Amino acid sequence: MTIDKLILLVEDNPDDEELALLALKQGKILHDVVVARDGAEALDYLFGTGSYAGRDVRLPQVILLDLKLPKLSGLEVLERIRANPATALIPVVVMTSSSEEADLLSSYRLGANSYVRKPVGFEAFSDAVQKVGVYWLLVNQVVAARRA
Amino acid sequence: MADTSASPRIEREDDGKPRILIVDDSLTVRMDLQQAFDAAEFDTVACDTLAGARAEIARQAPSLVVLDVLLPDGDGIDMLREIKTTMSPAPLVMLLSTEAEVSDRVRGLKTGADDYIGKPYDATYVIARARELIGVAGCLPKPAAPRLMLIDDSATSRRHFQSILEGAGYSVVTAESGEEGLRTAFALRPDAIIVDRFLPGGIDGDTVIRRLKQDATLRDTPCLLLTGATEDGEELRILDAGADAFLGKEVDEAVFLARMAALLRSRIPARAVDASISSLLGTKKILTVDDSITYLNEVSTELRQEGYEVVQALSGNEALELLEVQSVDCILLDVGMPGLSGNETCRIIKQRPALAGIPVLMLTAAEGPEAFIEGINSGADDYICKSSDFTVLKARLRAQLRRKQSEDQYRLIREELHRKEIEAAVTKADREIAQVRAALVDELETKNRELETFAYSVSHDLRAPLRALNGFSNALSSQYNDLLDDTAKHYLRRIHEGSLRMGQLIDALLDLSRIARRPFDQQPVDLSQLAAEIAAELQAEHPQRQVDCVIAPDLAAVGDRQLLRIALQNLLANAWKFTGTRESAHIEFGGRAQDGERVYFVRDNGVGFDMAHAGKLFTPFQRLHGMREFPGTGIGLATVQRVVIRHGGRIWAEAVLDKGATFCFTLRAA
Numbered sequence: 031m032t033i034d035k036l037i038l039l040v041e042d043n044p045d046d047e048e049l050a051l052l053a054l055k056q057g058k059i060l061h062d063v064v065v066a067r068d069g070a071e072a073l074d075y076l077f078g079t080g081s082y083a084g085r086d087v088r089l090p091q092v093i094l095l096d097l098k099l100p101k102l103s104g105l106e107v108l109e110r111i112r113a114n115p116a117t118a119l120i121p122v123v124v125m126t127s128s129s130e131e132a133d134l135l136s137s138y139r140l141g142a143n144s145y146v147r148k149p150v151g152f153e154a155f156s157d158a159v160q161k162v163g164v165y166w167l168l169v170n171q172v173v174a175a176r177r178a
Numbered sequence: 179m180a181d182t183s184a185s186p187r188i189e190r191e192d193d194g195k196p197r198i199l200i201v202d203d204s205l206t207v208r209m210d211l212q213q214a215f216d217a218a219e220f221d222t223v224a225c226d227t228l229a230g231a232r233a234e235i236a237r238q239a240p241s242l243v244v245l246d247v248l249l250p251d252g253d254g255i256d257m258l259r260e261i262k263t264t265m266s267p268a269p270l271v272m273l274l275s276t277e278a279e280v281s282d283r284v285r286g287l288k289t290g291a292d293d294y295i296g297k298p299y300d301a302t303y304v305i306a307r308a309r310e311l312i313g314v315a316g317c318l319p320k321p322a323a324p325r326l327m328l329i330d331d332s333a334t335s336r337r338h339f340q341s342i343l344e345g346a347g348y349s350v351v352t353a354e355s356g357e358e359g360l361r362t363a364f365a366l367r368p369d370a371i372i373v374d375r376f377l378p379g380g381i382d383g384d385t386v387i388r389r390l391k392q393d394a395t396l397r398d399t400p401c402l403l404l405t406g407a408t409e410d411g412e413e414l415r416i417l418d419a420g421a422d423a424f425l426g427k428e429v430d431e432a433v434f435l436a437r438m439a440a441l442l443r444s445r446i447p448a449r450a451v452d453a454s455i456s457s458l459l460g461t462k463k464i465l466t467v468d469d470s471i472t473y474l475n476e477v478s479t480e481l482r483q484e485g486y487e488v489v490q491a492l493s494g495n496e497a498l499e500l501l502e503v504q505s506v507d508c509i510l511l512d513v514g515m516p517g518l519s520g521n522e523t524c525r526i527i528k529q530r531p532a533l534a535g536i537p538v539l540m541l542t543a544a545e546g547p548e549a550f551i552e553g554i555n556s557g558a559d560d561y562i563c564k565s566s567d568f569t570v571l572k573a574r575l576r577a578q579l580r581r582k583q584s585e586d587q588y589r590l591i592r593e594e595l596h597r598k599e600i601e602a603a604v605t606k607a608d609r610e611i612a613q614v615r616a617a618l619v620d621e622l623e624t625k626n627r628e629l630e631t632f633a634y635s636v637s638h639d640l641r642a643p644l645r646a647l648n649g650f651s652n653a654l655s656s657q658y659n660d661l662l663d664d665t666a667k668h669y670l671r672r673i674h675e676g677s678l679r680m681g682q683l684i685d686a687l688l689d690l691s692r693i694a695r696r697p698f699d700q701q702p703v704d705l706s707q708l709a710a711e712i713a714a715e716l717q718a719e720h721p722q723r724q725v726d727c728v729i730a731p732d733l734a735a736v737g738d739r740q741l742l743r744i745a746l747q748n749l750l751a752n753a754w755k756f757t758g759t760r761e762s763a764h765i766e767f768g769g770r771a772q773d774g775e776r777v778y779f780v781r782d783n784g785v786g787f788d789m790a791h792a793g794k795l796f797t798p799f800q801r802l803h804g805m806r807e808f809p810g811t812g813i814g815l816a817t818v819q820r821v822v823i824r825h826g827g828r829i830w831a832e833a834v835l836d837k838g839a840t841f842c843f844t845l846r847a848a
Contacts, residue, residue, distance in 0.1 A: 043642050045642065045643070045645065045646035045649070045650075046642060046645065046646075049645065049646070049649040049650075052649070052653060097638075098638050098639075126638070127638040127639075127641040127642055127645075128634065128638050129688075130633070130634060148641070148645060149645075149681075150641055150644045150645050150648055150677060150678060150680075150681030151648055151677075151678050151681070152645070152648045152649035152651075152652040152653070153652065155645060155648075155649065156649075
């Protein structure tokens with residue numbers, strides 16, 4: 031297990047945040063998880079701006095992105111991630127309650143790598159989070175990205 | 179006549195002149211008409227037989243044929259029929275024949291003659307009528323230069339002014355008398371008219387101008403009166419007649435031309451004159467009806483002298499027969515005729531919508547109020563005693579024609595106003611409809627957006643807390659299992675299941691709202707195939723079940739494939755579910771014709787329901803069965819109903835408790 035691999039979880043709902051972390055723990059996925067509570071914070075972390083200015087942070091192996099976020103919406107965050115060469119190639123998994131076709135279309139058009147609808151039942155939710163974690167952290171190969 | 183080779187003419191080139199073919203076996207008629215047409219600047223040819231006429235027509239098609247009826251080698255009417263049926267475009271045909279038989283006139287007009295002129299004819303009338311007919315047919319192009327009309331009886335004077343005007347670039351048409359001038363003015367519509375004040379015959383220059391100014395089609399044409407020496411008070415009288423200007427005949431050329439130019443500048447821009455307003459000065463056809471040939475001929479002679487074309491009839495019946503084919507401008511009707519009397523004839527004429535507008539003058543030998551009252555009662559427009567002077571008859575005739583023209587004009591104005599009102603109303607209505615529609619579309623879009631937003635927040639925001647309920651109750655029972663007793667575990671399970679159930683309900687509600695929101699994609703759909711697919715899926719989901727599923731072949735519909743699939747899925751899944759307690763389950767999907775409509779149905783032998791509750795079936799979240807026995811969201815049938823309604827159809831159910839249910843629906847999308 032390579033410990034330097036990192037997950038960025040962008041989630042404003044503390045319940046969902048805790049449940050996601052619980053699911054990862056239950057799935058024995060013990061990688062570091064950075065949580066951003068809104069879109070702006072997520073971008074600050076990724077671009078080294080705002081409260082993250084001057085701090086040397088690791089870029090994540092995968093970003094788990096909620097769509098309904100305060101300040102900047104998930105779709106806007108996705109667009110900015112893809113527009114920045116430093117983050118353009120980082121896998122983004124949209125994790126949301128919405129199953130609206132419009133959200134699915136927009137997410138894929140803006141370059142999401144995956145779209146997962148959060149189920150209500152915890153067993154199903156936990157299963158989905160674990161599968162995503164295992165796949166994007168362990169199975170999937172990424173291009174080594176360094177902050178520009 | 180002055181040299182006109184370099185001056186503007188009515189038609190500059192021979193090719194542009196309308197071609198007239200005269201067919202008559204009388205040499206004098208041919209010569210007289212040819213001369214008159216040539217002088218009027220037509221391209222004229224004449225021949226004396228039908229054979230000759232055919233050769234001429236073959237050589238070059240004429241614009242108008244003046245055709246005699248009795249010819250040495252055949253009947254002119256046959257020639258007329260030949261021209262009108264074989265040639266395209268068919269030339270105009272003016273029949274020229276003796277007035278002896280009304281039947282000749284009727285036969286000629288019925289065969290398609292454009293006009294019928296009785297002999298003895300008046301050449302200026304024939305020319306004027308030809309100009310009218312050809313002008314109506316659009317064969318007379320208007321020259322670029324202003325066209326002036328000069329009416330003067332003196333040849334010297336005509337040549338003098340014509341050369342001055344043509345030298346200045348005007349196109350000039352001349353007439354020798356007031357009568358000829360008025361008729362030509364109507365046919366040619368000149369830009370201005372110059373009239374010599376002293377004209378021989380019945381109509382002098384003042385009268386010419388007065389009549390021009392009384393005519394709706396010509397009243398805006400500027401008129402210049404040429405006078406001899408002017409005496410005191412003359413000027414007033416001249417202007418009183420309506421002349422726009424007057425000049426002495428010995429006037430200086432430059433002054434004359436300057437005056438002419440000013441007159442043309444002052445002209446009101448030509449209005450589009452409606453063809454249905456007949457000019458008072460155009461050729462007028464008068465039908466005279468009398469049983470006395472002597473009196474008929476006497477009246478005819480008088481009227482022809484005045485420039486009218488006269489059509490004669492010897493009885494009321496003959497007149498009515500004629501009026502079916504011959505349009506006339508006025509009718510002179512003798513009161514005392516054998517057979518159909520004048521009053522009876524008048525009554526019939528006034529009852530026919532096509533004829534009622536023609537002025538009728540009653541002529542009677544008797545004087546006295548009784549005859550007068552009877553005549554007026556029968557609808558006559560005026561009543562004249564035969565013993566009166568012909569000048570009285572002529573004046574009354576003119577008055578009637580003028581009245582008719584005014585009426586026509588006012589009628590046209592009324593119709594035009596009415597049409598504009600209707601147009602305005604229609605435009606206003608269209609605008610209002612468009613506004614209402616735009617507002618509705620706007621409102622609908624707003625509502626749709628609201629619904630989208632609502633659905634979105636339901637989908638997103640309501641599910642998140644459920645996930646928390648479910649997740650944390652789950653975490654509690656798994657992580658603190660040892661600390662909880664059985665009751666606590668049971669409560670946690672209830673919390674867990676409740677949240678799952680609420681999740682299902684939310685999803686079902688979302689699906690229902692999507693039915694209304696998704697775009698409608700209309701196409702032919704094979705319902706039998708859809709049903710078969712769904713049945714196979716249901717069987718795969720419940721492999722332990724044994725269901726006898728019968729699907730009628732070739733049930734087709736036009737509609738949205740996806741929506742129809744959702745509807746059938748719900749109906750078949752319901753049938754599947756409610757036959758779950760049956761030892762041998764039967765499900766049938768079929769169709770039948772009923773009251774001219776296609777009715778589709780899904781029938782099962784399941785538990786059915788009490789028809790007393792049938793009204794609640796399609797209401798969302800209404801359930802007729804216990805949750806334990808038959809789980810469900812209560813949204814399925816509401817969804818089916820929405821699909822059916824979006825297809826313009828109806829849905830209903832028939833059931834017997836414990837015996838089975840049948841759901842029927844129609845689709846009217848096609």
